[in-house]
Amino acid sequence: MKAAAALLLVAGLLAGCSSPGEQADGPIELTWWHGQVETQAKVIEELAAEYGKAHPDVKIVPAVGTTNVDEMLQKVQAVLAGGKAPDIAYMYGTWMPHLAKNPKVYDLTATVQAPGFQWEDFWPSERAVSEVNGKVVGVPALVDNLAVIYNKRLFDAAGLAYPDKNWTWDDFRAAARKLTRDGVYGTAYPVTGTEDTVWRFWPMLWQQGGAIVTPDGKKSAFNTPQAVGALDLWSAMARQDKSVYLDQNGEKFLPLFQSGKIGMIVSGPFALLDIIDHKVSYGVQVLPGYNGNHESIAGPDNWVVFDNGSRRAKAAADFLTWLTRPEQDARWTLGLGNLPVRKATTALPAYQKFIKDIPDMDVFTANLDNARQARPHLPAYPELSEKVGNAIAQAMVGDTPAAQALAKAAADADTVLGRAR
Incomplete structure (x- = not known):
């Protein structure tokens, strides 16, 4: 009886090692x-x-x-x-x-x-x-990155050489300006203020040696002269050159590219199947760069x-x-x-x-x-991203200077990061 009781006790202890509802x-x-x-x-x-x-x-x-x-x-x-x-x-x-x-x-x-x-x-x-x-x-289930997808037919019609892997953001702007004519925009940007807006901007920061936050994650680090220059470039393309289709819901620029109304888009591999279905003659090139750096984002x-x-x-x-x-x-x-x-x-x-x-x-x-860097591993990142997304939209759609928009975004981001500590 004692042996049987001991066995029951051991069985009970072993069962207790499993989580509730887990069979041994x-x-x-x-x-x-x-x-x-x-x-x-x-x-x-x-x-x-x-x-x-x-x-x-x-x-x-x-x-x-x-x-x-x-x-x-x-x-x-x-x-x-x-x-x-x-x-x-x-x-x-x-x-x-x-x-x-x-x-x-x-x-x-x-x-x-x-x-x-x-x-x-x-x-x-x-x-x-x-x-x-x-x-x-977690372990990876899917990965993508950003590059430039361009319409070869529109490049040919504009007498433009296809972009090569050494192109710069100034080259990108010049190509967009030349592609813009007869109801065609040179490029597009989703100005939803969401991460769809923001992740297209971070590579331009990284390419110039910048960072999103400080190494300790306690303060923002994106408000630099280089970042202002990058946003100024997009603002000038949108407001002066009129070469950017500003997509305020983020769902129109790809169909417009597929129909031949946009010459270049910054997008990922997920766009290609639909583009093929629409029989677009396209090419893909890495992002334009600064000083030979063509860093992307995954x-x-x-x-x-x-x-x-x-x-x-x-x-x-x-x-x-x-x-x-x-x-x-x-x-x-x-x-x-x-x-x-x-x-x-x-x-x-x-x-x-x-x-x-x-x-x-x-x-x-x-x-x-x-794609050599990741967005900050911070629970507060989504809220920080929202501040930056709004700044980008204000600079491109409204009349807010890039320096002012990014300065406010940085101050707001610092508040968000401080609150998260």
């Missing part, structure tokens, strides 16, 4: 919130089924979570409060500072440092977004694991290790018109077909080497 053994079922629909969702379901066949002790259950990925963080935070979080969710890279503070977010540092994972195979900009204060919060998104017990979290991490291997990466990214998240994926035959089917996509892939 048996099959594991993982919920995967992906936020995708149609073709993307179908690929997700195929990958989940394939993993399940090879790992019969693990069942991956894909679920949309929310069809608007913009709302994924809010949705996850709501279910976390109720104790029913998914095991894996698709999250924007700019959310990593918020997620890093949540104890329910599983630390993936050991996962990516395992010999077989090959963390160094991911581009530096992806790793920089994934890591917050030495902790890996917008990586991540798969994040939530700790629903050690067995489930470990199984989710193992699944992401499989999902991000080159063969699976090719199916998830290349198959949907996105850049590979791993360098090794570019060695696969699938990548050669990818860049053949989507001309100049390889320019975007190579441009990942120009």
